[in-house]
Each structure stands twice: as C-alpha cells, then as structure tokens.
Amino acid sequence: MRRSLVAGNWKMNGDKKNIATLVAGLLDLECKADVIIFPPYVYIPQVLASLSDTVIAVGAQNVSERKVGAYTGEVSSEMLRDIGCQYCLVGHSERRSLYGENDRQVAEKFYQAQLAGLKPILCLGETLKQREQGETLGLISAQIDTVLDCAGVSCFSDAIVAYEPIWAIGTGKSAAVDQIQLVHQYIREKLGEFGAKTRILYGGSVTPANTAELLGQADIDGILVGGASLDIGAFSEMCQMA
Ligand code: PGA
Numbered sequence: 001m002r003r004s005l006v007a008g009n010w011k012m013n014g015d016k017k018n019i020a021t022l023v024a025g026l027l028d029l030e031c032k033a034d035v036i037i038f039p040p041y042v043y044i045p046q047v048l049a050s051l052s053d054t055v056i057a058v059g060a061q062n063v064s065e066r067k068v069g070a071y072t073g074e075v076s077s078e079m080l081r082d083i084g085c086q087y088c089l090v091g092h093s094e095r096r097s098l099y100g101e102n103d104r105q106v107a108e109k110f111y112q113a114q115l116a117g118l119k120p121i122l123c124l125g126e127t128l129k130q131r132e133q134g135e136t137l138g139l140i141s142a143q144i145d146t147v148l149d150c151a152g153v154s155c156f157s158d159a160i161v162a163y164e165p166i167w168a169i170g171t172g173k174s175a176a177v178d179q180i181q182l183v184h185q186y187i188r189e190k191l192g193e194f195g196a197k198t199r200i201l202y203g204g205s206v207t208p209a210n211t212a213e214l215l216g217q218a219d220i221d222g223i224l225v226g227g228a229s230l231d232i233g234a235f236s237e238m239c240q241m242a
Contacts, residue, residue, distance in 0.1 A: 002199050004033035004215065004242040005160065005222030007121065008229030009061060009089065009203075012040055019043045023050040025232030033222065033242035036087050037229075041075060048084045059087030062095055063118070065108035077116035088113050091123045091143070093166040103143050107150035114155055121160045121201070121224070122147060124187070128167035136165075137186050144190055156194040160201065161187055162224045168204025170226060175204060177213050184219035208237045215242055 014022065019039060023046075029035065036057045039047045048058050064074035080088060090113060091106035106122070113120040124143045126136045140163070147155065163183050165175045180202050188195035202214055203224030214220050222242060229235045
C-alpha cells in the first residue's frame with residue numbers, strides 16, 4: 001500500500017514574516033498523508049526549525065548536479081542533507097523551461113541527491129504542443145530512460161515521481177483526470193518491478209476542488225501543489241483529503 005503524499009511548492013514567494021505565518025498555520029495539521037513543504041532555499045532553516053516537532057518534512061525546490069566545488073550560486077545535495085532536508089525536487093518544469101535544464105542534468109541531479117541520502121522527486125511532463133502532437137508518453141519515457149541510464153534501474157526502488165503537464169502549471173487548467181491517470185499508469189508500468197512501490201504525484205493547478213477526484217484514481221498517489229499551497233487553509237484541506 002502506497003502512502004498518500006501532499007507536497008507544497010512555495011516557489012519564489014514569501015518573506016521571513018509571511019513564511020512564519022504560513023508555517024504557524026501548519027503546526028496543528030493532522031492528516032494521514034505524508035506532507036512535505038518546499039520553501040525557497042534561504043528560508044529552509046527557518047521552516048525546518050519551526051516544523052521540527054511535527055511530522056511535516058522539508059525539501060528544496062532544486063539542487064546542483066555537482067557534488068562539491070567551484071560552482072558559484074549552486075547548492076549541493078550534501079549541504080541540504082547537512083541542514084536536515086529530506087527531499088528535493090528535480091527537473092521541475094520551470095527549471096527545465098526557464099533555466100534550460102535538460103534531461104541529462106536532471107538525471108545527474110537525481111543521482112547526486114540519492115547518493116547524498118536525499119529523496120528526489122523527479123518531475124516529468126509535456127508541453128501543450130507535445131501533447132497535441134501525441135508525444136506525451138514518448139517524452140515521459142525518454143525522460144525516465146535518461147535517469148535510468150545515469151542512475152541505474154535500482155534508483156527507482158525508493159523514488160517519487162511527479163507528473164506535471166507544463167501547460168497545467170499555474171494556469172488554472174488542470175489536465176482531464178482520465179488523461180492524467182493514463183500517464184500515471186504508463187509511468188508505473190515503465191518502472192517495471194519498482195513501479196508498484198513508486199509514489200506518483202500529479203501537479204498542475206491542483207486545488208481543494210479537484211483533489212478528491214485526482215486522489216480517487218488508481219495510480220495517483222499524491223499531489224504536488226504550487227499556488228494553492230500558499231493558502232494554508234486550502235492546503236490543509238487538501239492534506240486532509242489525502
Ligand atoms: P500550480 O503549480 O499548482 O501553481 O499549478 C504546480 C507546480 O509547479 O508544482
């Protein structure tokens with residue numbers, strides 16, 4: 001049985017005061033699902049300290065594909081582990097589309113994160129054009145193959161994958177639930193013997209209004225929430241539905 005997972009990606013939002021308010025709203029959260037918060041890097045220590053007496057885990061929104069050295073501006077997996085992070089996102093579509101991260105870099109990030117003992121959440125997804133051209137499954141397959149090439153098949157023995165159609169992120173347009181379920185099922189089958197254990201999240205305009213339907217699908221094990229995770233009332237509601 002896979003445990004449900006709700007992840008809140010705060011992206012580049014908030015300041016010290018506002019983050020303290022968001023975190024205070026999470027202190028009384030009670031739910032059966034695993035919950036992870038992804039604050040902006042600089043606020044990770046603040047969030048870790050405030051949530052230390054809760055079961056809510058903290059992760060980073062991005063990580064370097066390098067281990068250590070002269071890489072100005074980068075943050076390594078080991079550093080994140082060192083301060084108490086347990087998770088990191090890799091290959092979020094905003095990193096791919098706005099910062100030019102390619103499949104190989106994403107795969108290296110995934111590999112380095114696992115080496116350091118972080119649990120990476122591998123984000124995959126297609127553009128609207130790719131979907132319209134019928135390329136969704138081929139693209140997802142290629143994104144997974146690059147990770148398999150780089151990190152080996154056993155890297156999926158304890159991994160989390162997030163399917164996030166790029167055209168559904170921050171747009172208010174969620175993909176149709178049956179389309180999402182199909183992609184999730186495809187990902188699970190693609191992962192072979194590790195598929196049954198791998199948690200596959202959906203992300204892209206998730207709100208309390210579509211959470212229950214999404215989580216009711218056989219292969220949707222959780223949600224990766226962007227915009228709506230900044231509203232703690234809405235986020236808590238989604239956690240309780242999971
Ligand atoms: P959204 O973002 O919920 O605002 O669409 C999802 C994500 O980017 O993880």
